[in-house]
Amino acid sequence: MRRLFYLELRRVVTTRTTWVLMTAIILLSAVMAYFPVSFVSAYQTDGQGNVTKLKGTEAIRYLKESEAGISGEITEEKLRQAILSFQECYRQYGSAFPPELPMEIYVEKIEPYYPVLKMAAAVLAPEGVWLETMTDADISPEDVPQFYEKYRERMTERGKTEEEQERIRKLNEEVKTPFTYVSGFSSESLDYLILYFLLMLFAIVMILCPVFSAEYQTGADSILRCTKYGRIQLAVVKAAVSVMIFAVTFLAGTGIFLLVTNLVFGTEGLKTSVQMINSVFVIPALTAGQTQAAAAGAGFLSLLSTAGFTLFLSARCGNVQDTMKIALPCCLLPTIIYMLSSANVANIVRALLPSGGLGLMNSFLYELLGNNFAHIGPFTIWMPHLILGAAVAEIPLFFILAVRTYCRREA
């Protein structure tokens, strides 16, 4: 069996489509990891009032220096300073942002506190007011002692029903306060990781569609099935080789992606609380690094589940074209459902689909950073849990179905 595995692996890897797609998707990871770097920008003054706009790695380096004052735990003192700085600017210039606020003042007084101010505005300002629209009257340093209490209160209010609120309260209990912020993590790198997974999804589906159906199409399986190990053993070996190819592609691609990201942005930013990345109203108790790892782990499971589903289709369809015609739209189905409806049934269906954790707007990561719940009978399930649960259950299911379908099929 080991020899058969080696020969099958060699056969699949030397197929032009396979190695071209594998190489392309692995190389693409470095390019995609570097993209978010170009989005980082910062303003710097030279002391004589001249402002320069920095981009890329220069901006990352500068922001790390500029935000050094807020690095570490977001204590009451840091919050108070940030609010006072905002109020001072606002009172003097009528706004805390250029063009009303001179750029050099913005760089000096607002930019170093921006992540803290953004979070403070979301929690302490009245509902519907955010940092860019906030006035000096909307926020006060006196509210700071109640900041984390108010955060949990507002977080809970995000639940639409009592059950949801109860689930949020429970899940959010473990969130450690005060939050931690260390400059250097980019939420865009997470977005690009998700986009990268989506591209990998198509590559994997295209690699795996022919696994069984190409044999049917060419008639090669008439010979294979008549051999001693040509039934269940061959099907298992084919499935194992498919997993191996997927795993190598995923680990190499994602590994390069994370390596490039973390080398360029720096690993210290990974300690940042997930609540400080984009929106403060994020349920789980995770750091940026843990969020990155969770996104990668869920990506692996969702992709593996889709790989299993593709193999099942390949074992069922008579030719490669038919397999692709079904497999590729199925990969996009969760995204389509997400765009069409946000109803409970739609949420459940898209989460249960093999590629439920992958998509531009409906990925596991966005669910992890959001507060969507699915209601199944008496159960209120947080969407990331449902997506992960479905993927974990579907992986063995689809692989078993693929092997069984191949074995039962008549040549």
Next chain:
Amino acid sequence: MELEICDITRQYKDKCAVDNVSLTLTPGVWGLLGANGAGKTTLMRMIAGIQKPTSGCIKYDGIRIEALKEGYRDIFGYLPQEFGFYPGFTVKDYLEYIAALKGLTRKETKQRIGTLLERVSLKEVKNKKISRLSGGMKRRVGIAQALLNEPEVLVLDEPTSGLDPGERVKFRNLLSEFAHDRIVLISTHIVSDIEYIATCNAVMKDGKIIATGKTEELVQMVAGRVWSAGIDGRELGACENQVMVVNVYNEGNGNVRLRYLSDAPVIPGSDKEEPRMEDLYLWLFPESAGKERM
């Protein structure tokens, strides 16, 4: 050693491809004769275990082949009529892959591939991609893979199609040597292949086995119905309308000699001929020659 086909039927939606066939195959070369659509390929695929009969069963040494599973496939070799190769594989890669599927050890694989490549004259092209080989060479690769595990039961569907006469002779010799103490079932349209090597034949028509027996026994079905006569070449068209012509031999001077089938001599001066398998084939399947039995 015995392969027993017990009352097997394969029913498709609107067609009964194999209709209640029973046949016991014993060691030796068996020729399976029949026109296109007679059900030969379906029967062979059921013997290969890649198609299930609608009813009936196939037993090897008294045990149903489904029950034998791997044990049956271990002693089985099959060459389908049409089959695909992996385009990226060389001849050697492919045979190694099939050898692994057949459970051969590395040593056995090396030895068997070496021998077979020589036997089927593919040694020079062993490192060539199969997709670049000629039709005949591809067929020989197919024959080689079927023989890799030295099967006790070998089923070959149209093994000689695409082979040139020299290759066919080589193949027949290889098979005659190989068939010792083994069951070999061959279906072919090239009747002479069966005539030379088959120890027994089964004739299939409309999904049924209509006759079985040794070549000498079977040809007796047309004994007294095979004639030859010399005629003027200009009369050939008229004669073809009158009798079932097996072949025409040009004697020169505008004269031809006809070999034809008929219950009684039709052309004046006809001589009785010794029947051959080709005569039997045309007698049983006149439609294959575009004729109706006269």
